[in-house]
Amino acid sequence: xxxxxxxxxxxKAAMAHVREGMRLGIGTGSTxxxxxxxxxxxVGDGLDITGVPTSERTARLCVEMGIRLESLDDVDELxxxxxxxxxxxxxxxxxKGAGGALLREKIVAHASKRMIVIADxxxxxxxxxxxxxxxxxxxxxxxxxxxxxxxxxxxxxxxxDIAIRTARKGESIVTDGGHLxxxxxxxxxxxxxxxxxALNAIPGVVENGLFLSMASLAIVAGETGVRELTVx
Numbered sequence: 001x002x003x004x005x006x007x008x009x010x011x012k013a014a015m016a017h018v019r020e021g022m023r024l025g026i027g028t029g030s031t032x033x034x035x036x037x038x039x040x041x042x043v044g045d046g047l048d049i050t051g052v053p054t055s056e057r058t059a060r061l062c063v064e065m066g067i068r069l070e071s072l073d074d075v076d077e078l079x080x081x082x083x084x085x086x087x088x089x090x091x092x093x094x095x096k097g098a099g100g101a102l103l104r105e106k107i108v109a110h111a112s113k114r115m116i117v118i119a120d121x122x123x124x125x126x127x128x129x130x131x132x133x134x135x136x137x138x139x140x141x142x143x144x145x146x147x148x149x150x151x152x153x154x155x156x157x158x159x160x161d162i163a164i165r166t167a168r169k170g171e172s173i174v175t176d177g178g179h180l181x182x183x184x185x186x187x188x189x190x191x192x193x194x195x196x197x198a199l200n201a202i203p204g205v206v207e208n209g210l211f212l213s214m215a216s217l218a219i220v221a222g223e224t225g226v227r228e229l230t231v232x
Contacts, residue, residue, distance in 0.1 A: 004034075006120035006221035011035035013219045013226045014082050014118050020048055023075050025108040026062060027083025028055040028101040031118050035082050040065035052078060054108045055101040056176050078112040085117045085211070086131045088124050088218050092117070092231050093192055097134025097209035100165070100175050106207055109214050117215045121222035124229075129158075129189035134165075134209040135182045135199060139172075142180055145204030149184055152198045160185030179206050 001009065011034035018024065018039065026036060036058070043049065043066055051069045053059040062069055083105055087095040094117060096102050109115045137145045142164060150162050165173045165181040172180050189195055196210040218229040
């Protein structure tokens, strides 16, 4: 299968976990959009669900495809969130945030009874850190915050570029919440929980892209088909 076919296969497989009447967190990114396409088809066939999007882009796509949405503030608790990931380790810890929506994605996932992550085989790793870790930061004092992230990296024995994410024209990427993204190339992360705590202790850090102990199931598509991964 091509990468796009893998994403479509993972998105389709996730539909087996969607039930009538669910309050559903809907993720951001290309793999999540493959799920949205299958969800919209089911909604068109009569499936009744309420979606809560994790980004403005996802919200626009859902509206265009006829998926009914509500604000997270109007929902007590979500039954399920389906989202993609940049990396998945053997314990289903994740790195997320390539799409710049990590803060809203984490808020929505935390508000859910259950989180399913969908991905292709390339996202499965033995240890987190091969993919740069996105960190959402306040725009005020961003260079000071970036240097503080560098200090945390040194304390954890990590080396690599730590850069403010920019668009093609060199302008900083701004998230839906009005923040910036710092991408930290830590390499292998030996202690994700300790790193997450250290990053969140930096005053300018809004949230980090380590999603720890949040996913209960990963649906992974590869050349030989789709498989499900659970926490050992």
